[in-house]
Each structure stands twice: as C-alpha cells, then as structure tokens.
Amino acid sequence: GAGVSQxxxxxxxxxxxxxxxxxxxxxxxxxxxxxxxxxxxxxxxxIYFQGNSAPDKSGLPSDRFSAERTGGSVxxxxxxxxxxxxxxVYLCASSPAGLEQYFGPGTRLTVx
Amino acid sequence: AQKITQTQPGMFVQEKEAVTLDCTYDTSDxxxxxxxxxxxxxxxxxxxxxxxxxxxxxxxxxxxxxxxxKARKSANLVISASQLGDSAMYFCAMIPPKGAGSYQLTFGxxxxxxxxx
Numbered sequence: 001g002a003g004v005s006q007x008x009x010x011x012x013x014x015x016x017x018x019x020x021x022x023x024x025x026x027x028x029x030x031x032x033x034x035x036x037x038x039x040x041x042x043x044x045x046x047i048y049f050q051g052n053s054a055p056d057k058s059g060l061p062s063d064r065f066s067a068e069r070t071g072g073s074v075x076x077x078x079x080x081x082x083x084x085x086x087x088x089v090y091l092c093a094s095s096p097a098g099l100e101q102y103f104g105p106g107t108r109l110t111v112x
Numbered sequence: 113a114q115k116i117t118q119t120q121p122g123m124f125v126q127e128k129e130a131v132t133l134d135c136t137y138d139t140s141d142x143x144x145x146x147x148x149x150x151x152x153x154x155x156x157x158x159x160x161x162x163x164x165x166x167x168x169x170x171x172x173x174x175x176x177x178x179x180x181x182k183a184r185k186s187a188n189l190v191i192s193a194s195q196l197g198d199s200a201m202y203f204c205a206m207i208p209p210k211g212a213g214s215y216q217l218t219f220g221x222x223x224x225x226x227x228x229x
Contacts, residue, residue, distance in 0.1 A: 031215070033216060033217075035217070042219060042220075042221050042222070043203065043205075043217075043219035045216035045217065045218070048215075048216055056216070059216065089155060091157065093157070095215070099145060099162065099207070099215065100147075100159055100162060101159070101215075101217065102159065103149075103156060103157035103158075104156070105154070105155055105156045106155050106156070108155075
C-alpha cells in the first residue's frame with residue numbers, strides 16, 4: 001500500500017519568507033509526528049497529533065513554527081520568517097497505534 | 113527525560129560478517145520501548161526492530177537481532193551476514209511509557225555502517 005508521502009521533496013527559500021511543508025500519512029493511521037533532522041542537532045521531535053486530541057507542541061523550537069492536521073489526515077508544517085538555522089530535513093511519520101512509526105521521505109529545506 | 117547514546121560514529125564490516133552497533137540509554141521510566149531504524153542515503157527512515165522493556169526475550173527480525181541488557185541499559189543491534197545494501201546510517205531510538213502522552217521518539221546521533229565487499 002501507499003506509504004507516508006511528503007511534499008515538496010526539496011525547498012529552497014530566502015531568509016524571511018514563509019514556507020509550508022505537507023505530509024500525507026498512511027490511511028487509517030491516527031497518530032502523526034513531525035521531526036527535524038539537522039547536522040548539528042540530529043533528529044528532534046517537533047509536534048504530535050493523535051486523533052482529535054490537542055496536539056503535543058512541546059518540541060516546536062519557536063513560535064515561528066506551527067502545524068495543523070485537517071480532518072485527521074493531511075498535516076501542514078508552517079515556518080514563518082525562515083532563518084538559516086531552519087535549514088534541515090523535515091520528516092513526517094504516522095502510526096496506527098502509537099508504537100511503530102512509519103516515516104516519509106522527508107522535505108529538505110534550505111534557507112539562503 | 114530520556115537519552116540515547118550511540119558511541120560509534122562509523123563502523124566498517126566485511127560483507128557476510130556479523131556486526132554489532134552499540135546503543136545505551138538513560139531513563140527513569142520502568143516501562144519504555146526501544147527501536148532501531150535504518151536510514152540509507154535516500155533519506156527515508158526504515159523501521160528495523162522493536163524491543164519492549166518488559167519483553168523477556170530479545171527481539172529478532174530476520175538478520176537483525178537486538179541484544180537487550182536491561183540492567184546495563186543497553187540495546188545493541190546485531191546484523192548477521194552483512195550485505196552491501198546494509199550500508200546506511202543506523203539510529204537507536206526510545207519511546208516513553210504508555211500514558212505519558214505522545215510517543216515521540218528520542219533518537220541517538222546514529223552510527224554510519226559501511227559494508228566492504
């Protein structure tokens with residue numbers, strides 16, 4: 001079946017611009033996670049959605065970062081006023097029951 | 113707080129040989145889960161194996177096995193009969209216990225495995 005998909009696969013943006021990253025989870029998976037992978041910080045948790053519950057935003061690094069999940073499916077991660085330190089690979093994962101997480105291919109964000 | 117330590121930035125192994133990738137963890141929780149993921153150069157994270165803290169037997173999945181030593185807080189990955197396609201980054205990761213809220217993964221820094229023909 002179809003796995004987790006993310007778009008775009010690559011995004012180059014100028015410092016100060018806003019960007020939106022999209023994640024389509026595996027159908028039926030109720031849990032959705034966003035992670036960031038950068039050379040300096042490794043893999044970091046950003047935000048978690050579970051069904052209709054309030055999201056766990058404890059990993060978001062600043063208020064420039066936000067995410068939403070519409071209809072319990074597609075999720076969008078938005079970064080406002082991008083900075084060079086936001087350059088990283090943003091990974092989305094979904095899970096049917098909160099244990100094993102299935103990752104998408106990631107979006108490589110480059111802020112120039 | 114949970115912490116994962118992978119002390120081997122890079123490892124080399126001869127094709128068809130076995131290799132052990134080290135992982136130690138730190139947590140005050142009694143219940144937790146441990147994972148290993150593989151990340152090839154394509155970038156996608158691939159689930160390999162899972163071990164629950166209360167599982168009495170070491171987890172195995174094909175050529176992958178997890179050497180779980182709870183008292184030492186270690187969860188080493190053993191890959192038997194290495195193949196060229198095993199060359200990748202390998203990440204050890206941990207999740208908190210059920211009821212802790214979200215099951216976000218805490219990752220180690222990773223080990224880059226290179227399989228030599």
